[in-house]
Amino acid sequence: MNVLKVSRWTIAAFILPCLIVYVGLVFIPILVSLYSGLLDWNGIGQSTFVGFDNYVRMLTNDSVFWPSLRRTFTLAGFSMLVQVPVALLVAILITRFVRRPNFLVSSYFLPVILSVAIIGQLWKTIYNPASMGGMINGILTSIGLESWTHSWLTEPNVAIYAIILVSLWQYLGYHILIQFTGIQNIPDEIYEAAKIDGADGFKADRYITLPMVLPILKISIVLSFIGSLQSFDLIMVMTGGGPAHATEVLASHMYNMSFLTMKYGYGSAIANVLITICLITTVLINFLFNRVDKRYS
Amino acid sequence: MTQRKMKWFGLAMTSILAVSLSACGGGGSAATNASGGGASAEPTGGDGSKSAENVTITFQNIFPDASDPKNKMLKKIVAQYESENQNVKIELDTLNTDQQKLKLKTQAASKEVPDITVVNPAAQMQPFVDADLFAPLNDMVEENGLKDTFQSGLLDYYTFDGNLYALPDGNNIGVVYYNKKLMEEGGVEVPTTFEEMIEAVKTLKSKGIQPMVIGEKDSWTGSFLFMNILLRTNDGPGFLQDVMDGKKTFEDPAYVEAIAAFQELVQAGAFQDGATSFDYNAGENLFKTGKAAMYYMGSWATGGIETAEVSKDGNVGVFQFPTVNGKGDPDEFMLAPGSAFAISKDSEHLEETKDFLNYFMLKFPQEAFDVKGAVGIAQNVEGDFKAAGYSDMAMDVLDLFEKVKGGDLAFDNTMNPGTTQAHLSGTQSLFVEQKDPAAVAKEQQAAYEDNK
Numbered sequence: 001m002n003v004l005k006v007s008r009w010t011i012a013a014f015i016l017p018c019l020i021v022y023v024g025l026v027f028i029p030i031l032v033s034l035y036s037g038l039l040d041w042n043g044i045g046q047s048t049f050v051g052f053d054n055y056v057r058m059l060t061n062d063s064v065f066w067p068s069l070r071r072t073f074t075l076a077g078f079s080m081l082v083q084v085p086v087a088l089l090v091a092i093l094i095t096r097f098v099r100r101p102n103f104l105v106s107s108y109f110l111p112v113i114l115s116v117a118i119i120g121q122l123w124k125t126i127y128n129p130a131s132m133g134g135m136i137n138g139i140l141t142s143i144g145l146e147s148w149t150h151s152w153l154t155e156p157n158v159a160i161y162a163i164i165l166v167s168l169w170q171y172l173g174y175h176i177l178i179q180f181t182g183i184q185n186i187p188d189e190i191y192e193a194a195k196i197d198g199a200d201g202f203k204a205d206r207y208i209t210l211p212m213v214l215p216i217l218k219i220s221i222v223l224s225f226i227g228s229l230q231s232f233d234l235i236m237v238m239t240g241g242g243p244a245h246a247t248e249v250l251a252s253h254m255y256n257m258s259f260l261t262m263k264y265g266y267g268s269a270i271a272n273v274l275i276t277i278c279l280i281t282t283v284l285i286n287f288l289f290n291r292v293d294k295r296y297s
Numbered sequence: 298m299t300q301r302k303m304k305w306f307g308l309a310m311t312s313i314l315a316v317s318l319s320a321c322g323g324g325g326s327a328a329t330n331a332s333g334g335g336a337s338a339e340p341t342g343g344d345g346s347k348s349a350e351n352v353t354i355t356f357q358n359i360f361p362d363a364s365d366p367k368n369k370m371l372k373k374i375v376a377q378y379e380s381e382n383q384n385v386k387i388e389l390d391t392l393n394t395d396q397q398k399l400k401l402k403t404q405a406a407s408k409e410v411p412d413i414t415v416v417n418p419a420a421q422m423q424p425f426v427d428a429d430l431f432a433p434l435n436d437m438v439e440e441n442g443l444k445d446t447f448q449s450g451l452l453d454y455y456t457f458d459g460n461l462y463a464l465p466d467g468n469n470i471g472v473v474y475y476n477k478k479l480m481e482e483g484g485v486e487v488p489t490t491f492e493e494m495i496e497a498v499k500t501l502k503s504k505g506i507q508p509m510v511i512g513e514k515d516s517w518t519g520s521f522l523f524m525n526i527l528l529r530t531n532d533g534p535g536f537l538q539d540v541m542d543g544k545k546t547f548e549d550p551a552y553v554e555a556i557a558a559f560q561e562l563v564q565a566g567a568f569q570d571g572a573t574s575f576d577y578n579a580g581e582n583l584f585k586t587g588k589a590a591m592y593y594m595g596s597w598a599t600g601g602i603e604t605a606e607v608s609k610d611g612n613v614g615v616f617q618f619p620t621v622n623g624k625g626d627p628d629e630f631m632l633a634p635g636s637a638f639a640i641s642k643d644s645e646h647l648e649e650t651k652d653f654l655n656y657f658m659l660k661f662p663q664e665a666f667d668v669k670g671a672v673g674i675a676q677n678v679e680g681d682f683k684a685a686g687y688s689d690m691a692m693d694v695l696d697l698f699e700k701v702k703g704g705d706l707a708f709d710n711t712m713n714p715g716t717t718q719a720h721l722s723g724t725q726s727l728f729v730e731q732k733d734p735a736a737v738a739k740e741q742q743a744a745y746e747d748n749k
Contacts, residue, residue, distance in 0.1 A: 042714075044405045045428035129570035153574040156729055240514050243573035244726030259399060262424065262714040264406075 030275060036268040043264035054269035065270070068248040075164050075249065076228040076281075083168045084220050087175035088213070092205055094176075095183045105180055108173035116170075120237030123166045127152040153239055156246035163247055167234055171227065175220045182216030183209055218289045225285065226278055250274050350384055352646045354653055355411040357390040359397050359636065366600070366668035374660045378653055385649055394636075405430055410641035412650045416463050418454035418634045419710040425639075426457045432642045433460040437651040443658055446676040454634045454706070464658050465675040467635025469595040470704070471525050472615050472697055474602055474690075479506050479590040487614070491529070491558060491621040498567045501590050509567040510589040512580025513728055516721035520708050521631060522593045523724050525618045527555040528705050529625030537711040540745065547742040548735070556734035558621050560727050573728050593618070595633045596673045596694050603669075603688050615693045617700070630697075630704040635675060673698075715748030716741075 037054055041047035058065050090108070094101045111119060128134030129151050130141050137149040152162040186209065194204050232251035235241060241248040241256060248256070250270060258267025356375070360368040368391075375387045390411060392400060397415055404410050410430050416422040425431060438444045438461055444452070448468055455463040475487065483501040488494035498508040513519045527536055531551040539545040569575070569583060584592035585605035592598075602613055617627040638658075644650050662676040671678045672691050682695060709717040723737055723744075 042424050043402055044424050044430070124574060127571075127574075131570060151571040151574075154571045154729055239574055240576075242514060242516065242722070242725050243729040244722045246729070256718065259402060260714065261718045262402075 030272075033268045033271050033275075036265050037272045039265035039268075040263075041265040042262040043258065044262075047265065050265070054266045055273075058266070058269055058273070064245050064248055064253055067245070068250050068253045071160050071247070072229055072231075072249045072251075074160070075167065075231055076225050078164050079168060079171070079224040079228045080221055083172055084175055084217070084224055087172055087220065088179050088217065090172075090176050091179040091183055092209060094180060101180070105173075105177055108176045110173065111170045112174045114170075116233040117237050119166065119170055120234055123162075124153065124238055127162055154243050156243060159239060159243070159247045163235060163238055166238070167228065167231060170234075171224065175224060178220050178223075179213060179216055182213045186212045214289070214293065218285070221289075222282060222285050225281055229274065229278055229281070250277075351386070352384055352649045353386045353388055354413065354644075354646060354650050355388045355390055356653075357392065357397060357401070357411040357414040358638075359392060359394050359415050361391045361393045366670045367665070370661075370664045370668055370670065374657055374664060377660070378656050382653075385653065387653065401425075408643065410643065412641055412644045412646065413638055413654060414641065415636050416639050417636055417710065418463075418465065419706060420712060421710055422455070422463065422637075422639070423457070423713075426462055430642055431462040431639045432644065432647060432651075433462060434464065434640065434651070434654075435459075435461050437655055438464065440655055441659055443655055446659065446662060448675060448677060451634055451675055454710075455637050463637035463639035464654065465635045465637040466661065467597060467633075467673055468675045469597045469633040469635065469673040470697065470701060471521060471593065471618060471631030471633065472596050472694065473618055474584065474592045474594065474598070475614050475616065476584070476587060476590050476607060477612050477614055479587070482506060483590060485590075487616050488619050490619045490623070491526070491562075494619055495561060495565050497591075498562065498565045502566045507569055507583070507589040508565075509569075509591045509593070510575075510580050510583040511568050511572050511593070512575045512577035513568070513572040513725060514574055514579075515577040516725045517707065517709060518577055518580065518594075519724045519728065520721055521595065521633075523555065523559050524705060524708055525593070525631045526558050526621055527552060528629055528631065529618070529621035530554040530558065532624045533626070534629060534703055534705040537705070537708065541712070547745060548738045552741075553734045553738045554622065556727070556737050559724075560731065560734065563727055564731065568728065573725055587612075595631070596697070597633070597635070599672045599691055599694050600670055603691055608688065608690065611689045613690050615690055615697065617697060626702065628700045628702040630701050632701075632704045632706055634706070634710075635673075637675075712745070713748055716745045719744030719748070 036047075038049060038051060039047040040050045040053070094104055098104055125133070126135045128137070130137035130149060134152075136152065140146065140149045150158050153159050190208055190212075191204055194200070194208055199207055230251050231249060232255065235247055235249060235252050236255070239247045241252045245253075251274065254267050254270040254274065257263050257270060358371060360371050362368055371389070375389065379385060379387060401410070401414055401416070404414075405425060405428065408430070416425060416431075438452070443464075447465075451465060451468055452461055455461055455465060479501070480487070480497075483497075483504050483506045485497040485500050486493075488497050501508040511518050511522070528534060536545065536549075536551060540547060540549075545551075569580075569589070572580070575583075581592070581594065581598060581601065583589050585602055585607055587607040592602075602608060607613055617630070619627060638654055640647070640650050640654060658676070662671065662674060662678045663680075665671045665674050666678050666680050666682075666685065669685070669687060669691075671680075671682070672687070672694055682692060687695075705711075708720050712720070720741055723741055726732065727737070
């Protein structure tokens with residue numbers, strides 16, 4: 001077990017700083033928020049202990065909570081089931097057909113390093129009505145599909161998908177980069193051996209690339225899932241959760257409750273639910289992948 | 298081999314979980330983080346300054362825009378004070394409005410309010426007053442005759458149980474700005490009734506002119522307009538107060554009628570497409586760039602519109618919000634007593650801070666007048682506006698101030714935050730779908746009872 005032959009104390013000494021920071025910045029705040037989730041508190045004045053009232057209210061009597069939970073999962077689902085597979089496909093194609101892939105991968109990665117505020121403003125202009133110079137509606141009108149035009153960010157049924165698209169677009173490059181690197185790390189010898197055995201092209205992808213990139217894929221999926229569970233900034237910039245809560249997700253609902261409605265305790269309760277969901281899904285994804293892993297190893 | 302690999306991936310997963318969880322818990326940890334952030338805003342000269350020799354006062358303010366005259370004015374007065382009082386250093390903590398609101402709330406949660414901060418009137422500052430965070434300014438405002446410089450009655454909005462807690466920098470009213478050229482092109486007159494306004498909207502719309510604009514992503518904008526309609530349908534001010542006193546409910550006919558009228562305006566196509574994705578500035582910019590005929594806003598917008606391109610050759614006029622269904626008095630306005638400066642009760646240098654704020658507010662009107670920022674300030678200004686080069690539109694706005702016979706405060710200045718948020722999103726929803734006014738009113742009443 002102890003391959004490095006150093007004492008346990010040395011190991012402890014090296015781990016300690018990180019552990020302290022981790023506990024201080026993650027565990028203690030979570031504990032504090034667990035506690036404040038039990039309070040009726042506006043964040044400033046006196047607080048009263050109300051037990052699980054906040055949670056009862058959230059689950060039974062909050063017309064915004066369930067829809068925003070549903071939207072949160074829609075977003076997570078899209079990014080897991082659309083974004084990651086597309087990224088994988090692009091990564092495979094790049095590896096296979098592009099001789100100098102670095103430029104392409106960097107270009108795909110570009111939106112990731114742009115600030116969300118910029119991305120949001122950019123796409124708001126793209127989504128604008130044609131009369132305000134919106135690109136999408138402009139194109140639709142010019143090719144005679146006027147009936148397809150929408151005011152993308154303000155129609156309650158459409159707005160959330162418009163935002164999801166932007167978020168998928170922004171982080172696509174991130175997942176391409178991760179998976180591209182994963183594919184690059186697969187030794188060439190394996191492909192050469194497979195070629196001799198007659199497995200070439202997409203057959204090789206199916207039986208070699210996919211299983212071997214699986215661990216990386218898992219990271220990608222967990223990242224995309226958790227990332228979308230806590231998506232917040234893009235929504236704040238583009239719609240602020242509106243119109244009338246139509247694009248509210250859990251994180252923005254939490255923010256609104258804590259800081260605009262000044263129900264800090266209630267906001268904390270929502271935060272705790274979000275933490276719990278993050279935890280459960282991470283464990284769940286890990287569990288599923290372990291089973292898939294076993295099948296292939 | 299695979300076993301070893303698994304271990305590494307396990308490790309990677311754990312660290313990723315760690316990172317994501319820390320971000321996940323971000324909301325919950327805001328209060329704890331804030332205590333760190335708040336500490337830096339504390340007066341830094343605290344240690345060696347007990348002798349009142351060297352004093353540092355932290356002045357949180359919301360004039361971040363360096364091109365805004367108020368920003369220059371602020372720096373000028375501070376520099377003057379510092380040169381007259383060599384031992385005092387004023388440290389500016391300049392933020393934009395939303396940042397400041399958030400920062401103050403987090404600072405308040407850890408009882409680390411800066412020496413001077415900014416609050417909004419009435420119901421919005423109530424929680425801070427209840428938490429006993431501010432020092433009463435009753436004695437300070439009497440010094441050097443500061444109290445008499447304020448418009449009469451205005452300080453009431455900042456007074457709780459006979460104690461004055463903040464001094465406002467502005468006092469505004471809701472008015473309608475209009476683009477004379479576009480109105481002429483559309484062949485419409487300045488409306489004197491709400492019905493005429495609807496007709497004007499339809500006419501302008503049919504001629505391809507954008508009738509009105511609004512920045513409804515920041516939902517207070519729509520609410521402000523709505524409240525002006527309510528001020529008319531209720532045939533006078535005080536509706537929200539009556540609700541709070543239990544004399545009326547939100548299902549009162551006046552409220553329902555106001556929703557119906559507001560909806561009629563929206564359905565007539567008054568506002569730009571996608572209004573709910575325009576924030577306040579973006580909405581106002583449409584008017585400033587001459588893309589819309591009318592714009593309802595508080596008179597604080599005067600300065601910005603005046604200097605915009607649309608105002609060339611006196612192209613922008615201003616009118617009072619008209620009567621609705623023949624009800625109400627146009628001389629009653631939406632009143633918007635401005636944000637105000639409050640002093641932390643726990644300030645280490647309470648006396649010096651009071652002295653500085655007194656100095657600052659005494660200088661404020663004249664300095665604001667000089668930089669042409671004196672339309673809609675809280676204090677009486679001596680000076681000839683016309684001669685000082687204020688525009689005709691600014692003069693018109695000043696004339697409207699003369700007409701004010703009373704009015705209502707904005708919703709969020711009257712009701713608690715919970716009820717307010719329900720109202721704001723209810724109003725916002727009227728922009729995107731047609732609703733039964735009675736149902737909207739009923740929801741509002743439910744939200745009110747829920748948050749009582």
